[in-house]
Amino acid sequence: FSSVHFSGRYAEYLLGGVMGDYLGATICVTEIALLAILALLTKIDEHGEFVLDLVSNVMEVATGTISLQSFIDEILLDDRKLALVRFGSVLLLTAIWCANVGHPPVFVRTKVVEKGETNEIQIALANNNKRKSMAKEPANNLEKALNDKKQDFRSRYDAVRNYVDSLAKPVGSLGTLEDWGARLASLQCSSKPSAERVACLIFAGDHGVAKDQSDGGENCSVYPQAVTQKVLEGLEYKMAGASVLASANDVSLHVFDVGLATDYGNTFGSSNVVSVSEYKVIGGTQNFCKGPAMSKEQVDGCILAGRKETNRIIQELKTEVLVFGEVGIGNTTTSSALIAAITDKAIDSLCGFGATTDRDGDATIISRKIEIVKKAMSCHKTSNMVDNPTLALQNVGGTEIAAMVGGIIQASDQNIPVLVDGLIVTTAAMIAVLIEPQVCRILFFATKSTEQGQLLAMEKIQNIAKRHKFPTSPEEPALNMNLRMGEGTGALLAVPLLRSAVAIVSEMATLNDVLSLKMNYNTNDDEQEC
Numbered sequence: 128f129s130s131v132h133f134s135g136r137y138a139e140y141l142l143g144g145v146m147g148d149y150l151g152a153t154i155c156v157t158e159i160a161l162l163a164i165l166a167l168l169t170k171i172d173e174h175g176e177f178v179l180d181l182v183s184n185v186m187e188v189a190t191g192t193i194s195l196q197s198f199i200d201e202i203l204l205d206d207r208k209l210a211l212v213r214f215g216s217v218l219l220l221t222a223i224w225c226a227n228v229g230h231p232p233v234f235v236r237t238k239v240v241e242k243g244e245t246n247e248i249q250i251a252l253a254n255n256n257k258r259k260s261m262a263k264e265p266a267n268n269l270e271k272a273l274n275d276k277k278q279d280f281r282s283r284y285d286a287v288r289n290y291v292d293s294l295a296k297p298v299g300s301l302g303t304l305e306d307w308g309a310r311l312a313s314l315q316c317s318s319k320p321s322a323e324r325v326a327c328l329i330f331a332g333d334h335g336v337a338k339d340q341s342d343g344g345e346n347c348s349v350y351p352q353a354v355t356q357k358v359l360e361g362l363e364y365k366m367a368g369a370s371v372l373a374s375a376n377d378v379s380l381h382v383f384d385v386g387l388a389t390d391y392g393n394t395f396g397s398s399n400v401v402s403v404s405e406y407k408v409i410g411g412t413q414n415f416c417k418g419p420a421m422s423k424e425q426v427d428g429c430i431l432a433g434r435k436e437t438n439r440i441i442q443e444l445k446t447e448v449l450v451f452g453e454v455g456i457g458n459t460t461t462s463s464a465l466i467a468a469i470t471d472k473a474i475d476s477l478c479g480f481g482a483t484t485d486r487d488g489d490a491t492i493i494s495r496k497i498e499i500v501k502k503a504m505s506c507h508k509t510s511n512m513v514d515n516p517t518l519a520l521q522n523v524g525g526t527e528i529a530a531m532v533g534g535i536i537q538a539s540d541q542n543i544p545v546l547v548d549g550l551i552v553t554t555a556a557m558i559a560v561l562i563e564p565q566v567c568r569i570l571f572f573a574t575k576s577t578e579q580g581q582l583l584a585m586e587k588i589q590n591i592a593k594r595h596k597f598p599t600s601p602e603e604p605a606l607n608m609n610l611r612m613g614e615g616t617g618a619l620l621a622v623p624l625l626r627s628a629v630a631i632v633s634e635m636a637t638l639n640d641v642l643s644l645k646m647n648y649n650t651n652d653d654e655q656e657c
Contacts, residue, residue, distance in 0.1 A: 177207060273316045280568050283313040284598045290318075291632065295641040301631060303601045307571055308628035310598070314542045314569060315447075319633045322448045322544075322625045325378045326440050327615050328534055329369060329452040330433065331359055331401075332386025332526030333411030335420065336499060337457025344414050345499050347460040349492060352411075356389055358454045358614070363401045369452055369614035370400075376622040378450065381440060385432050386411045386455075386526025406432040408526045415464065415523040416502045426520045426529050433533025441541055448625060449538050450546045451555070452615020453527045459578055462554040464500045464523040466580045468512035469557065470587055474500045477580040516558040531555035532562070539566040546618035546625065549576035549610060550584075557584040560591050567592040571625065572604040574617025 184201065187193045202208045272278050272286035287309035292298045299305065311320040337352045338344025344352075361367035362382045365374070373380040382401040384391070386408040395401040406428035412420040421429075440446055455461075463477045478496040503523050512519040520529050532555045538545050539559070547556050547570050559566045567588055575581065585600075592599045605624055610617045 181208060181211070269318055273312065273318055280313055280565075281596060281598060283316065284309050284568075287312045287318075287632065293637045293639070294631070294635045295638045296635075303605045304624065304628045304631055306598075306601055307605075307625055308632035310568070310571065311544055311625065311629060312632050314544055320629050322622070322629050324444060324446050325376070325448040325450065325622055326444055326446045327369065327373050327378050327380045327450040327452060327619060328437060328440060329362065329380070329382045329454060329615055330385050330527035330530040330534070331355060331382065331454040332384075332408065332429075332458075332528075332530075333388040334455055334457035334461055334525055335412045335414035336416060336460055336503075337455075338414065343417070345416055345502075347457045347496060347499050350456050352388060352456050355454055355456045356387060359384065359387070359395065359401050362454070362614075363395065363397070363399065365400065367614065368612055368616050369619065372616055372619040376619055378619060378622060379440075379444060381436070382454075383432065383436055383530065385429050385530045402436075404432040404436070404530070412461075412525055415461075416499060416506055418506070419522050420461075420524050421521055421526070421529070423517070423521055425526070426517060426524065429526045429529035430533035430536075433530035433535075434537040435533075436530075437534035437537040438541070441538075441543060446543060448544050448546065448622070449534070450548070450615045450618040450622070451531045451534055451552050452548055452618070453531060453551045453555075453613055455525055455527050455551075458525050458527065458551050458613075460496050460499055461523065461525045461528065462551045463496060463578070463580050464503050465519055465528070465554050465558070466584050467500055467504060468507070468509055468519040468523055469514060469516060469561065470583055471509060471513050472583050474504065477583065478578075514561060516561040520558065527551075528555050528558070532559045535559040535566055535569075536563050539563060539569050542569070544569050544571055544625075546571050546573045546621050547604075548615045548618040549574055549613065550578040550581045551613060552615070552618070553581045553584045553588075557587050560588050564591050564595045565597070567595075567600075568597050570600060571621070572600055573621035573624075574606040574608065574610050575604040576617075577609055577611045 184193070184198055188195055188198045202212055268286050269290040272283050278286075288305065291301075291305045291309055308320070311322065312318060315321070333352055333355050334347075335343070336345045336347045338346075339351070340346050358367060359382060362370055362380070365371075370380060372378075380400060383404050384395055384401060384407055385404045388411045390409050391403055393403055395403050408421060408425045408429065414420075437449065441449075460478075463474075466472065467474050467477055474497055478493050478500060507522040512522060516532075520532070528551060531552060535545055535556055536559050545556070547553055553572070553576070556566070556570055560570075570588065572585065585602075585604075589599045589602075605621055606617060608617075608620075610620075
């Protein structure tokens with residue numbers, strides 16, 4: 128009872144009554160006390176003999192009867208003595224730590240009591256002026272950093288992270304949300320960031336490698352190339368997966384045909400959702416196992432299409448956050464080829480199932496993809512494509528991927544955050560970062576793909592961020608739900624998470640704010656309402 132009472136009072140003093148923390152301290156002290164009592168009660172005679180023997184050894188060292196080395200050797204041979212020395216060392220190091228870091232000693236209260244501050248919370252605050260000033264400092268530094276136009280992104284980001292660390296929670300306990308909140312506030316230069324106006328841009332294109340072998344393709348997918356068109360029809364009629372998720376999360380949806388095999392002229396259906404780009408690559412890309420997928424002019428046109436459409440949506444809708452998505456049968460194979468070409472990683476470690484007709488997938492699909500990507504690498508000189516994104520896009524790229532590259536770069540130019548979907552969008556983000564390294568600061572990785580190549584693309588992005596001294600993103604994307612649908616669906620699901628990150632930065636109280644609260648508790652039962 129005494130140990131529980133003392134630890135509770137001490138923790139209340141230290142923490143100002145933060146219940147969860149000082150209950151934890153109470154439990155720890157009680158456990159130590161119980162273990163010590165049990166240890167003493169077990170074979171008490173042996174413990175007494177052991178203590179006397181240890182004291183005798185210490186006296187012998189002090190009088191010079193035995194050497195210090197002999198004493199150390201004896202301790203090392205006796206497990207109980209060695210355990211005791213370890214325990215004593217931990218206590219000593221803990222005392223040194225507490226003396227230099229953390230709260231003042233519990234009994235140093237004289238000055239506080241003299242001032243009449245007898246309330247435990249007031250005592251905790253008064254005795255912890257350092258913590259108190261540090262709690263205010265991040266807020267002051269935050270406004271200063273965000274309002275100073277001379278501050279670079281890293282300085283703004285660090286200021287927001289310091290402020291988030293001062294909030295009423297254990298440091299880092301909100302994980303990825305803390306990075307997202309800091310990143311968004313830094314991009315918008317505001318301590319009250321916003322993620323209300325979100326737009327999703329989906330780019331669509333067909334791939335020569337997905338054509339049937341009788342048409343000069345490689346049959347890289349279990350689905351025929353014609354499915355790309357059907358998905359766009361579903362998007363046009365607001366029936367597709369991205370359509371319903373965008374609607375559910377209050378996101379405006381816009382789809383652009385930059386390379387479907389079918390030529391629709393200037394319009395697609397009623398053009399309510401799907402638009403045909405003026406830079407469309409008619410017929411889609413060529414089979415990259417037999418030659419370049421696109422010409423340089425086609426790559427440049429797709430990148431420009433992405434930039435123009437992104438800029439238009441930002442200007443017209445005053446967009447605060449962007450989601451990019453894609454449609455294109457065969458584009459997981461194309462993305463794997465792009466990652467292999469740019470990173471020179473082992474192809475066997477890149478390919479996954481992609482779009483499948485069952486839940487479990489088929490190992491023969493992966494084997495087929497690996498075979499196709501290896502064939503593509505042998506067709507093109509891989510060494511020329513390493514860290515050469517434009518050439519890689521020409522040789523083994525896709526129209527929708529090139530368009531997303533342009534869109535992401537445009538978003539970066541306008542400081543608009545981008546929620547990054549799975550493998551294909553991450554591949555486009557990697558290429559955009561290679562072209563413009565500052566792009567890495569706007570990337571919010573939303574969902575982990577089932578495709579192995581995504582993490583390699585993320586690793587490439589992280590390395591570029593470190594090289595250019597930008598804050599790196601969390602190692603894992605926010606969601607891990609075995610998503611592999613594409614169309615930006617994973618990123619759409621992460622929109623509420625980003626809005627939650629906004630609420631944390633904008634509305635959550637600091638620890639000092641919580642400790643300073645003065646509540647009036649009504650204990651009169653007659654006055655309480657049901």
